[in-house]
Amino acid sequence: MKVILTGNDLTVDKVWDIAVKGAEVEISPEADATLEASRKLVYELVDADVPVYGFNTGVGWNKDHKIAKEFFEEFNRKLIYCHTFGVGAEASEAEVRAVMAVRLNCLLLGYTGVQPAVARRYAELLNAGVHPVVPEKGSVGEADLTQLAHIGLAMIGEGEVNYKGRRMSSAEAHKLAGLEPVVLGPKDGLAVVSSSSFSAGEAALVFKELAELADMGDIISSLSLEGLNGNTSPLEAEVMAARGLAGQAKCAENMRGYLEGSDIYEAYPGKPVQDPLCFRGAAYVNGSLRDALEYAEKYLFIQMNSTDDNPCLLLKEKRIISNSNFETTTLATAMEMLAIVLSHVSRMSCYRMLRLANPELTHLSRFLSHDGGESHCFGTIQKCFASLDTEIRxxxxxxxxxxxxxxxxxxxxxxxxxxxxxxxxxxxxxxQYIYGIELIHACQAIELRKRQGGFTLGRGTAAAYDAFRRALPLYTNDRPLAPDVKKAYEFVKSAALVESVKR
Incomplete structure (x- = not known):
């Protein structure tokens, strides 16, 4: 598997292929030519002695210090040193690969003027499986200087990396991989550290899982609705058309498809006219997640396929100018919107579980006990998902x-x-944990409903139910539930639920 990077078309799926599936990367010939041309302009500006921030001047408060040509290598190396302040937990190897892929892609646009050998080193490290050790904390978001410096440190043969399952010095990994450490020149240090690619790389992997959660939310909500034997009127296409919100219309369409052929459409004496909002509004709130994700993905795509460098090299105009392109406030606030919407999604899921455990609503046993109430069943598990929901909030x-x-x-x-x-x-x-626990509840409720006199599931929900039951058996006796919760979480995280329904 290979991903060709152009600077213009890096997607979340491509980042996932590189970071998680281990795809190799290749720089397109056109992008490589742009690297060479922009580097040539850098040397022309060096010869012209034009004062440029971080190029032949210091950075930050030291912007008034002049850097002579003979000190370019030393200055750029020390720039890496003085920004290497990441602390705390370390990014996973997949996250580091995502970060490196994003940074390389943006460098290919030619706005940085980086030495082509430095840009190519990102690809060489990715393809060799040499992954710098990068602590996650230390950036305030105006470019991820302190984390990205750890990648720069590895490029010059210093610091630590993970290579073929072992943690070792970068110098040793370079030797084993048949590489020589790069020697930095003008503009290189700032090109390595002055970027928000750490945020964008980690975000790309989160967005991939979020897209899967959006799909799973519709499936799980449908299963819970069948567990309740609730109403489908809120899902009708005409209702959605009257409202005109694309996200909830898509979720309702999905749920109608999953529930096709289900006994949930059968009326029975005394069936409530409408259900609690956690069921009635599931497609509506899940739709808010789809709308927020579409908005945020738009700006993540821009972030991964544009320059966030300061200063910015304008190749056609033969200029290099200071700016604030490293601002990621639009992306940051878009992701905070996602977080807020997810807190609503989480609370709806928790309430569905609480309602499914209530015999007054379901006409099933309390806490969905298989033996009519002698077992405690899903009583105490409520504390687990309540705690997770509190953390989300x-x-x-x-x-x-x-x-x-x-x-x-x-x-x-x-x-x-x-x-x-x-x-x-x-x-x-x-x-993912909460949805796993909701699957446990929904499938238990469906099993109890089947025992009451048979209950036919929809086409999609039947496939989802069968897939989950292969991963986790019916609860038939009090037992430690922690292993069940872990299995349910792993099932959700694997996205096997979505794949089973697609098939």
């Missing part, structure tokens, strides 16, 4: 607005985009 609180004025008040704005992404990543993991 707190993680959805905005953090992009909380920053300090730094670097002698030169850098007086920030957006904390890496922290926003990491909050979103944890929310996704928590929701």
């Amino acid at each position: 707190h993680l959805s609180n905005p953090c992009s607005v909380d920053y300090l004025s730094l670097s002698g008040s030169i850098e007086d704005h920030a957006n904390n985009t890496p922290l926003v992404v990491q909050h979103l990543r944890q929310i996704v993991q928590d929701l």
Whole structure:
């Protein structure tokens, strides 16, 4: 598997292929030519002695310091050193691969003027499986300087990397992979660190799982609705057309397809006219997630296929100018919107489980006990999903607005985009657990309903039910539920539910 990078068409799926599936990368010939041309302009500007930020001047508060040609290598190496301040937990190898792929893709546009050998080194490290060790914390979001410096450190043969299952020095990994450390020149250090590719790379992997969660939400909501034997009127196409919201219309269409042929459409004496909002509005709130994801994906795509460099090299105009293209506030706030919507999705799921455990609503046994109530069954598990939902709600609180004025008040704005992404990543993991627990409830309720006199599932929900039951058997006696929850989480995370319904 190979992904050709052009600078213009990197998608979430392509990042996933590179980062998770281990696809090799190749720089397109056109992009390689752009790298060479932009580097040529850099040397022309060096000869002209034009003052350029981070090029022949210092950076940050030191922007007034002049850098002589003979000190370019030393200055750029020290620039990497002085920004290597990442702390805390380390990004996974998949995340590091995603980050490197995004940064390489943006370099190919030619706005950086980076040495082509530096750009090619990203591809060489990816293809050789040499993954720099990158701590996750330390960036305030005005470019991910402190994390990306760790990648630069590895490029020059310093710091640590993971290579073929072992942690080792970058120098050793370079030797084993048959590579020589790069020697930095003018503009190279800033080109490596002054980017938001750490945030974008991690976000791309989160967005991939989010898209799968959006699809799973419709399937799981349909199963829970059958477990309740609820009403399908809120899903009707005419109702959706009257409202005119694309996201909820898509979710309702999906749910109608999954429920096709289900006994849920049969009326029975005393059936309630409408259900609690957690069931009645499932497609509507899941639709809000689709709308938010579409909005956020638009800006993530732009982030992964544009320059965020300062200064910006304008090849056609033969100029290099200062700017604030590293601003990611639009993307950060889009992801915070996603986090807020996910807190609604989570709460709806939790309420569906609470309602399914209530015999007054379901006419099934309390806590969905298989023996009519002698077993505690799904009583205490409520504390587990309630705790996860609480964490999601707190993680959805905005953090992009909380920053300090730094670097002698030169850098007086920030957006904390890496922290926003990491909050979103944890929310996704928590929701995967919650959806796994909802599957446990929904399938148990369906089994009990079948025992009451038979119940035919829809085409899609039947496939989902069978796939889940292959992963996790019916609860028939009190037992430790932690292993069940873990299996359910792994089932959701694998996206096997979506694949089974598609088939």
